[in-house]
Amino acid sequence: MRVIGAGLPRTATMTQKIALEMLGLSPCYHMANVMGDLDTVPRWHEAFLGRKQWDEIFGGFEATVDWPGAFFYKDLMEAYPDAKVLLSVRNAESWERSMGDTIWGTFYGDCLVHDMSEAWGHVDARWANYTALMKSMWEKSGLLADEFEGAGTGTMARAMERYNQEVIATVPAERLLVWSPADGWGPLCAFLEVPVPEAPLPHVNDTNGYILKIVDLSMEAVRKWREDQ
Numbered sequence: 001m002r003v004i005g006a007g008l009p010r011t012a013t014m015t016q017k018i019a020l021e022m023l024g025l026s027p028c029y030h031m032a033n034v035m036g037d038l039d040t041v042p043r044w045h046e047a048f049l050g051r052k053q054w055d056e057i058f059g060g061f062e063a064t065v066d067w068p069g070a071f072f073y074k075d076l077m078e079a080y081p082d083a084k085v086l087l088s089v090r091n092a093e094s095w096e097r098s099m100g101d102t103i104w105g106t107f108y109g110d111c112l113v114h115d116m117s118e119a120w121g122h123v124d125a126r127w128a129n130y131t132a133l134m135k136s137m138w139e140k141s142g143l144l145a146d147e148f149e150g151a152g153t154g155t156m157a158r159a160m161e162r163y164n165q166e167v168i169a170t171v172p173a174e175r176l177l178v179w180s181p182a183d184g185w186g187p188l189c190a191f192l193e194v195p196v197p198e199a200p201l202p203h204v205n206d207t208n209g210y211i212l213k214i215v216d217l218s219m220e221a222v223r224k225w226r227e228d229q
Contacts (some may be wrong), residue, residue, distance in 0.1 A: 001058055001080040003028075003192070005065030006073040006167045007088025008143065008160060010098040012181050013066035014204045016088055019185075020063045022202070023194050029057075029064035035213075038126035044068045045133050054079045071137050074170065084191065085171045087178045089164055092157035099156055102210045104144060107135055113211050116218035123225035 002025055005016060009031065017028045034040055043057050047068070052075060058064060065086070069076065077085065100109070106117050121128035138144035143159045168178065177191040181203060185196045 001054075001062065001064065001076065001083045003063035003065075003086055004069065004073055004076045004080065004083045005063070005086050005088065006070050006171070007065065007086065008070060008095070008163065009067050009103060010095055011088040011090050012204070013088060014206050015181050015202055016065045016086065017063075018202045018204065019181075019188065020065070022197055022199065023189065023192060025063040025192075027061050029061045029069055031066040031068070034068065034130070035217075038124075038130055041126060041130045041133060045129070047072065048133060048137060052079075067134075067137065071141065073167070077171065077175075085167075085176045086188075086191075087164065087167050087171075087176060089178055089180050092160045093154075095160050096154070096156040098207055099144070101207055103134075103138075104156075106214060107131070107138075107144075113214050116215045120214075120218035120221045124221045127221065 003020060005013065007013060007016070013030060014032070017030045017032075020026070020028045034044065040057075043053065046053065047057070052072070054076065058069075064070075064076070065088070073085065076083070102113070105111050105113050108114065117127070117131060121131055141163075143156060143163060145153060145155045164178075168176065177187060179187055179191075181201060185201050189196045
């Protein structure tokens with residue numbers, strides 16, 4: 001493990017994943033890996049309970065960004081003392097809006113992505129276990145507004161700012177890069193001591209992609225369930 005992403009979900013983590021892989025840190029672990037293989041959820045549940053088997057989870061990976069990895073950034077720093085830490089940041093208010101449309105919406109929103117996710121969980125225990133674990137992680141983090149408080153109140157934006165300051169205070173300065181895609185390749189490549197690619201830095205805006213993925217996978221799960229009846 002060479003890079004530990006401490007940045008929260010919805011801070012251009014898919015852009016980071018692609019960028020790190022372009023720089024040779026491949027493969028890079030991401031939430032997409034978990035969603036693509038729900039049979040890995042029990043490993044993360046064990047980690048959440050304190051039984052952490054990092055080499056089993058990250059075997060073959062050179063970097064991790066997004067959750068679930070970022071949730072455990074302190075543990076990963078200890079497990080991989082030579083790894084550098086990447087804190088991805090964005091405007092806190094825009095982060096809260098993005099969360100409301102995606103992750104918070106999936107858990108609590110009065111919207112299609114919530115309804116489809118619930119349907120998926122009814123027919124696939126693996127997805128139900130995944131969403132239950134994610135809810136538990138977010139609740140423990142204190143970063144996510146609950147179903148009663150709602151998104152758009154500023155609570156999540158303030159929590160994000162507190163979280164970022166905690167990371168900055170926790171990680172030794174020589175081991176940390178605070179970065180956003182707007183900063184470009186330069187700081188990232190200097191931090192990792194690799195050449196700047198000729199290709200432009202990728203820009204992936206995956207809010208709509210997230211929603212459509214949940215809807216499509218939910219529909220596929222329900223269709224499969226119907227065929228098996």
